[in-house]
Amino acid sequence: MSSTFRDLAEPRANILDKLDTVFEGVGMEEFIPDGSNSQEVCIRDLKKSDIVIFLISPYYGTLMDTCSLISECKADCPMKTGKGCISYTHCEYKNTISEGILHQTYLVEKGWDAKDLKKEALEFRDEIGKEMWKGIQDVNDTSLVKLICNNLAKRIIEWHTLDILNFQQFCDREEIFNELINNIDGKVEVYGVGGIGKTALIQVALLIQKLKGKKIISIGIPKSYASGSGFESFRLKCKNDQYIAVSQKEITINDVINALAGARILFDPEEFIKKPKNELVELLAKKLRNEENLTVFIDDFHLATKDVVNLVKSLDNIILSSRKNTYIAKTEICVIGVDEEDREDLIKIYSREELPKKVKDIIKKISEGHPLSTELLVKNYQNINFEKLKDFNLEYADDKQVKDFYKRVIEEIYSSNKKALVLLKNLAVINTDLKNNINREVVYQSYEIDDVKKYFKELVDTGMLKKREGKEETYEFQFVHIQDALEDIASHEYHLNAVKYYNIKNEIVSKDINNRIESLYHKIISNPSENLIDEFLIIVDNQIINNYGLKRLIDCGKNLKRLINENYKRDMETALKNLYSRLEAAYMEELMEHFERIRRDPIEFISTTAVLLTAIGENYAKIGSFEKAEKEYQRALKIYKKISRKKPALYKPKIAMLQKYLGNLYFKFKRFKKAEKTFHKALEIDSNDSEIWYSKSCVESLMKSKEKALASLLSAIKLDKKYIEMAKSNSDFEYIKTSKEFKKLIED
Incomplete structure (x- = not known):
């Protein structure tokens, strides 16, 4: 993000905060001193960036006295010839053009008729007029961030289609990517064999949806979110948007309810779970249909239970990923290998060194652009006899054939x-x-x-x-x-060895019921017998088993059912019924834990939540993330205001404290009007806080409110004389320092 800072601090901060929820937004706010001068830092970060956004105003900015990068600069610049000086923003613009970096330019249209306008500003405006740019009437318009993000989302798709913007760790597939983007507000199923890149493709599209302001919910089994699966930037930027199902084997309607509750779309999940299944599905469908700004993604949809399938059938907009087409969506996108012209790029993504041409040609032919297969072959090519793999062709391979290929490659490695x-x-x-x-x-x-x-x-x-x-x-x-x-x-044999693994783990790591359950599971697979039924029934009686353990025990019970005789039939049926009931109760307990704690001791629990939110806000403030810090402070403030009605003496001071934190945040990011107003509210509660009076006086001086600034500074000094010395050297008081009143204050 490039712009002048003094006049555009607030809008650029808002834009960067939003961009940073999807990408890595960079501006001079993130500058960390390392011995480089400002120009060197700006241009270094600019050259690392994929995209630059310019916000150009009539305020041209400070002229650079010297240029320390003339010898390496490719730009046409008057500083090279000694014919004039330019500003930092103008320098960044010229470097962006000369380096061919993708960019968008926005021109603030107000103020160009000012009499004291620098001639360099007019020359800069004429220069950007030679290319595509967009005019902005009011930088304080609340829709500015949305406008820029929507335009950026559109341009990213265009640039990617033209093959001039590529995503790291993701190989292009422009045609199917565009098909997904064009239909993403409907019902879409992306299908193909495991490891082909379906999840990564969808997650890139979801990031663009998030940039456009959409709320994202992603649901999948644990392995869907394992490292090595999907698009890394999505995993990092959308951590709070991802819900992991309880089971590795299926995605249930309870998983969907948990996801919606976690996303604060369902506030009464216990009421939903109590409903009959057919009514429950219809209620969930109605709830989702009413969420206009929501995009839901279910990964590994081929593992969805019947209830989830019925839910999806009744929805008009959802994204699915599955290993085979379920014929449930209006738009069906089949993902096969990466196109031939992109396979060279795919190899480059995974290679640590330049591969011999012969090796690259063989890998391209054998893998047919299958991403995971390509990665395996590239990273281990020195250990592979490719002659033994030449009969494989993955272009139209099904899931079984791909798995066979993996096995053969591993054998070769x-x-x-x-x-x-x-x-x-x-x-x-x-x-x-x-x-x-x-x-x-x-x-x-x-x-x-x-x-x-x-x-x-x-x-x-x-x-x-x-x-x-x-x-x-x-x-x-x-x-x-x-x-x-x-x-x-x-x-x-491998399952028998697993039994030994879990028994030893139980001894040397920790006594854990899950180790016993896993040991039983592998015993049943390796050597099923009626003797294991007693062990199963004993473990079932254990009351301290988590959701995962309950699911695994149900798997064990199903495998044992085929072995039972009449003597065990009733016991097994009772045990399985018990496990299903406990699992449903565990789901409920997990969903309701938060609400139960509130009901037991609402004020104490809620105040603890406010303390945590305040701490989170402080951390965001320290790293310069204004929007996130403000959001957490406001959430904490709202809680304290609510509970102070019952215990005002205890929680009113907390309100003043939060308002002080918020005021300091606004002050730091030059939202002076908001800072003054917030400090004033804090002082209405606690007028003896000298720090607030002093901060308020600084803000008022910067706002050129002389009388207010002097009055606030006087109040601060009356409470604590240390502010006399502090005021003498504080540049925030430049506007009032020459006044008689200020001099009298600090002398007296």
Whole structure:
């Protein structure tokens, strides 16, 4: 974001705050001193940017005395010839044009008839008049941010279509991307085999929707959100918009209810869950149809239960991703390999070095533009005998054929290291939905493989496993589709080894009911027998089992049902009914926990929430995120105002404190009118806060309100004499420093 600062501080801050919810917005506000001068910092950041937005006003800005980048600058600039000086914003504009950086230019149309206008400002206006730009009548118009973001969203799509803007870690597919964008307000299903890039494609489109002001809700199974799946920027920027289903195996109507409750669309989820299923589906559909500014995305829709499918059938706008077409959407988009002309770009995304041409040609032919397959081949090409893979063709492969390909590639990568391959296949059956799996120390003690530490390290070094973020000694698969493929072919031996893994983990990591449940699950798969029914029934009686454990036990019970005789039939039916009831209750408990705590002790709980919101606001203020800081402070203020009605003596001071924080925030970001008004409100509650009086006097001086500034400063000094010395050196008082009254104040 490039503009003059003094006259446009507030609008540019609002624009940057909004852009930063989707992209990495950069302006001089983020400048961190590193020894470079202002011009060097500006141009360095500009050259790193994909897009620059210019907001040009009649206030031209400060002229640069010297240019420290003349030797490397490509721009046509008077400072090179010594014929004149230009401003920082003008310098950024000239560099953007000369470097060919994508940009949008907005011209503030008021003020160009001022008599004291700099001639350089008029020359700058004439210069931008030679290209496309948009006029802005009023920079304080509340619709300005929306206008710029909507225009930017439109241009991003245009630039991408023209192949002059590419997304990092995402290979183009312009045609199907445009088809998705053009139909995104309707019902769309994107389908194709696993690892083909469906989720990433949709998530890029969702980011653009968010830029346009849409609210996003994304629902998927845990592996849908694993690293290595989807578009990284979406995972980072839309953390609060993503809901992870309880089960790895299905997406239920309760998952949808949880997602809507988390997004504050449902405020009474318990009332919905009590409804009969057919009525529940209709109520949810009605609720979603009434949300005009909402985009819902369900990933792995092929795992949706019947209730979810019925819900989707009754909706007109939703985005689905599935491995095979369910024929439920008006717009059906089939995703196959990346187009041939883009496969070179796909290889570049994944390669750490320049690959030999022969290798690149083979990879392009074998993978047929399948993203995950390309990544596997590129990162491990030195360990692969491509002759053994040449019979594969993934262009129109189904899910089974793609999985077969993954298996063959893995076999090739570890063809000279069979022990590493055996270890990888064993680890594929370990449940990585549990956040404390895969534990490295437990692996070392569980698998009877010579030099197991060496082979575990090799799996990490070759990129098959990676460390879990924020977890010591814990790892996960880099590619969830690879884990799925290997798990499908796991032998009984691997499941028996998993039993040993969970038993040892229970001993050396923690006594955890989920370890017992996982151990039972693998016993049932590896060696099913009636003896396991007793173990199942004993575990079911344990009352401390979380949602995940309940779901896994239901899977165990279903697998055991086919073994039971008449002696166990009633016990098993009772146990399964018990598990289903507990799972439904657990869903309810999870949804209602927040509301129950409020009902038990509303004021204490709500005040704790206000404290947390205040702390969040302070953190946002420290990093310069105005809009987010203001939002959290306002939320906390609203809570304190409400609960102060019952306990005014306790919470009125909290209101004054929040108003002081808000005033300081407005002051920092030069919203002087708001700052003065907010400080005034704080002083109505606590007139003995000298800091507020002093800050208010600074604001009033900057607003050129002499009498007010002097009166406020006098109040501050009466409460604390330290403000005399502070006022002497504070540049905020430049407007009143020469007055007799000010001099008398600081002398007396």
